[in-house]
Amino acid sequence: MSIIVRQDDVRRQNQFGVLMALRRGGAMSRTDLSAVTGLSASTVTVITNSLLERGALVAHSIGETTSQRRGRPQVRLSPNPAHATVAVIVLGLNTIQATVADYAGNALGSLFERTPTKHLDAESFNNAITSTLKRLLDMQEPGFGPLSGIIVGTEGIVDIDGNTLLSSPATDATDVPLGPALEAAFGVHVEVYNESNMIAEALHWKAPARYGSDFATVLLSTGVGMGLYLNGKLFSGVRTSAVEFGHVCHEPNGALCRCGRRGCIEAYAGGYGIWRAAHGEDPLSVTEDDPEDTAMAELAARARAGDGPERQAFRAAGKAIGTGLRNLFTIFDPIPLVFAGQGAAVLDLMMESLEEAMTKPVFGLPVTVSVIDSYLDYRALIREGGLMRGLVYLDQTMPAVGDVREKVLA
Amino acid sequence: MSIIVRQDDVRRQNQFGVLMALRRGGAMSRTDLSAVTGLSASTVTVITNSLLERGALVAHSIGETTSQRRGRPQVRLSPNPAHATVAVIVLGLNTIQATVADYAGNALGSLFERTPTKHLDAESFNNAITSTLKRLLDMQEPGFGPLSGIIVGTEGIVDIDGNTLLSSPATDATDVPLGPALEAAFGVHVEVYNESNMIAEALHWKAPARYGSDFATVLLSTGVGMGLYLNGKLFSGVRTSAVEFGHVCHEPNGALCRCGRRGCIEAYAGGYGIWRAAHGEDPLSVTEDDPEDTAMAELAARARAGDGPERQAFRAAGKAIGTGLRNLFTIFDPIPLVFAGQGAAVLDLMMESLEEAMTKPVFGLPVTVSVIDSYLDYRALIREGGLMRGLVYLDQTMPAVGDVREKVLA
DNA sequence: CTACTTTTTTCGAACCTCGAAATAAAGAGG
DNA sequence: CCTCTTTATTTCGAGGTTCGAAAAAAGTAG
Numbered sequence: 001m002s003i004i005v006r007q008d009d010v011r012r013q014n015q016f017g018v019l020m021a022l023r024r025g026g027a028m029s030r031t032d033l034s035a036v037t038g039l040s041a042s043t044v045t046v047i048t049n050s051l052l053e054r055g056a057l058v059a060h061s062i063g064e065t066t067s068q069r070r071g072r073p074q075v076r077l078s079p080n081p082a083h084a085t086v087a088v089i090v091l092g093l094n095t096i097q098a099t100v101a102d103y104a105g106n107a108l109g110s111l112f113e114r115t116p117t118k119h120l121d122a123e124s125f126n127n128a129i130t131s132t133l134k135r136l137l138d139m140q141e142p143g144f145g146p147l148s149g150i151i152v153g154t155e156g157i158v159d160i161d162g163n164t165l166l167s168s169p170a171t172d173a174t175d176v177p178l179g180p181a182l183e184a185a186f187g188v189h190v191e192v193y194n195e196s197n198m199i200a201e202a203l204h205w206k207a208p209a210r211y212g213s214d215f216a217t218v219l220l221s222t223g224v225g226m227g228l229y230l231n232g233k234l235f236s237g238v239r240t241s242a243v244e245f246g247h248v249c250h251e252p253n254g255a256l257c258r259c260g261r262r263g264c265i266e267a268y269a270g271g272y273g274i275w276r277a278a279h280g281e282d283p284l285s286v287t288e289d290d291p292e293d294t295a296m297a298e299l300a301a302r303a304r305a306g307d308g309p310e311r312q313a314f315r316a317a318g319k320a321i322g323t324g325l326r327n328l329f330t331i332f333d334p335i336p337l338v339f340a341g342q343g344a345a346v347l348d349l350m351m352e353s354l355e356e357a358m359t360k361p362v363f364g365l366p367v368t369v370s371v372i373d374s375y376l377d378y379r380a381l382i383r384e385g386g387l388m389r390g391l392v393y394l395d396q397t398m399p400a401v402g403d404v405r406e407k408v409l410a
Numbered sequence: 411m412s413i414i415v416r417q418d419d420v421r422r423q424n425q426f427g428v429l430m431a432l433r434r435g436g437a438m439s440r441t442d443l444s445a446v447t448g449l450s451a452s453t454v455t456v457i458t459n460s461l462l463e464r465g466a467l468v469a470h471s472i473g474e475t476t477s478q479r480r481g482r483p484q485v486r487l488s489p490n491p492a493h494a495t496v497a498v499i500v501l502g503l504n505t506i507q508a509t510v511a512d513y514a515g516n517a518l519g520s521l522f523e524r525t526p527t528k529h530l531d532a533e534s535f536n537n538a539i540t541s542t543l544k545r546l547l548d549m550q551e552p553g554f555g556p557l558s559g560i561i562v563g564t565e566g567i568v569d570i571d572g573n574t575l576l577s578s579p580a581t582d583a584t585d586v587p588l589g590p591a592l593e594a595a596f597g598v599h600v601e602v603y604n605e606s607n608m609i610a611e612a613l614h615w616k617a618p619a620r621y622g623s624d625f626a627t628v629l630l631s632t633g634v635g636m637g638l639y640l641n642g643k644l645f646s647g648v649r650t651s652a653v654e655f656g657h658v659c660h661e662p663n664g665a666l667c668r669c670g671r672r673g674c675i676e677a678y679a680g681g682y683g684i685w686r687a688a689h690g691e692d693p694l695s696v697t698e699d700d701p702e703d704t705a706m707a708e709l710a711a712r713a714r715a716g717d718g719p720e721r722q723a724f725r726a727a728g729k730a731i732g733t734g735l736r737n738l739f740t741i742f743d744p745i746p747l748v749f750a751g752q753g754a755a756v757l758d759l760m761m762e763s764l765e766e767a768m769t770k771p772v773f774g775l776p777v778t779v780s781v782i783d784s785y786l787d788y789r790a791l792i793r794e795g796g797l798m799r800g801l802v803y804l805d806q807t808m809p810a811v812g813d814v815r816e817k818v819l820a
Numbered sequence: 821c822t823a824c825t826t827t828t829t830t831c832g833a834a835c836c837t838c839g840a841a842a843t844a845a846a847g848a849g850g
Numbered sequence: 851c852c853t854c855t856t857t858a859t860t861t862c863g864a865g866g867t868t869c870g871a872a873a874a875a876a877g878t879a880g
Binding site for chain 4: 417418420421424449450451452453456478479480481482483
Binding site for chain 1: 415417419423424447624645646647648649650652655657660671729733737738740744767
């Protein structure tokens, strides 16, 4: 059904536009906002005054700007840090990291805990996360804004509503109602996302010029994940977070993957896949243990030293990823690429075979990928992406209560 | 950049909503429109009267409804056939089919021509299509509405703006500026689409309950095409029509495809791929000739008669398609499927291996596909989809000129 | 012919955005 | 110190939009 638009929707959308302009462009004056958003100066005045009155924005007092220009000085506006607080939780294998940040996006505090979450049942798993966040909140100094939202970033498959953790390496439990559990405990809106999606979200905010409308992030870690931005929006599955790039089939009847199927990209390019191939182990055997980062570094060193099974293992990984990317690009055209995670440190060993597999022309149209970046600290990216997602959620759902004049008259 | 909303946009959007409700639900009264769209009765009155005045709608005079109910009889409204005319052109290998239809979607006339377009240069190719449409328009009786838009559906790769035919089996020429050529010749808006996208569009309109938000169409013909509806919208590539499902890699280093690469799904499931495998021909040899429909029917008959290379060839085709679908479903979750084209007639020979490859569970989540339909006459679907796309374009771009009262007062 | 029922239109209220004009708040210059 | 100039912001009226309530229209029932 095509959606009907009301009067309020106009105001809400434009108010959101103003807030987004400030998030993107940093503090700016009403005049700047008018130029950036395309709204008239009078409309910007009405909207910003309404937001100021409700405490969502703050005006930077004079002197801070030191304009030295001729006319009336600009009053720069920006999100009011004290207006709200967002919590971001990043889950790993037996690790929980919680962070709180203010409405302006400044981190207020962080807590990293190692907890054996892997073998907990769903309820205990939720409780562990809840208590970590509780501890963090108790540590905060009084006076910070009210907690307004929680974003969780995790490996695994999440339902499309951001409520349920359907399946994740972080826990053996399935269909974990993490969203509702946190919502019940803290009384605020909660969204659970796949970590790769948050990496994409983070890059979109860090470098909008480069990662504006269309790009893909490939997370090379134990598994192989992907975040996709298409047409300026985060792409997700129909019912789940999906984009399980690591489980796209590379070789039918190929090496065994942890998911139980054969030939997945992850079975060649995941940490354990590379390790297995480098050591000449049976491609149909899978262990639960992940190779240590240091062990992988040694493997990479040996591969760089000279040809041999180690180098071949990395080459095979590159080929699997490259083939997968080419297939994806066959579906929606080539887009800029970003690699993140520890695997990005050994990209040099994979790049040749990756590019060879990826760039084979389709119908004479060569596949060209313009941007290939890499980021090692993917945890930080997940956190940043989650934070921005949380802030944008608040901006988007901020009610569009009436004009200022109304209250003045009353 | 987040988009700012103006006053006019509200009206345009709601006017579009009214027109869409009529296209979807057929002729209905203002009261029904109010219920379906969610707009108030007064707003519906204003919008419909404006559309009536401009000739976009007609009121069905009394008597037609024969309500026999108590109160004031409803006045049913529907798109005015004479308001506009849309032309749909379906291109095939050395064939051009042009159809014109009125604003209500009724076909007015059609012309099918066999023309050797394959070896024409770009300009001659455009001219051939232009002259076919000119002939068809000349054949029409006077009094039909003005030509308002042209939609072209074709095999091959089209740029995202619907202007340029980048590469197509219909012609050896590449980067054919078909859109601008037709626009220059007829002075109306032109959009060029991939045929599979139009098949998806057609099904979306034929059975919105079944094919509403998310589904995929697989076109089994000489090649293997796909149309995708995701989140209620036609999915396309970033720069081109894309979704070149047939050229997703099934077997690295596998059979040779016409695109020059190896192991594409089409190399196994396209008409020539099945033929080649059934006859034990070299999988690295490709011919330009396509097997005749009758020859393929014989092949299917032999495959149904008993096991042998023919049956194995169809099984291999099913496996290639099934694997490709599973990979796609790994990216965006399983969705209902529709098969179209001659290949849909031999689906029975492929279905077993197709389902086996497709439904292997990912991380314990079984892949289930609820709806699997098939349509043989895909040309008709392309035509219908193109027509609806053209009509919706007209609805969407209809200006939102002012209130009725204004003119009454003047 | 009158009462009732349902559909459609009319009308005023409440908003929203916009452009023009007015106002505010500096620096520049005498 | 006062006035002029310049730039930013606010005020105000106009025009457009949707909505709810009330009125009008156009039938059927009896």
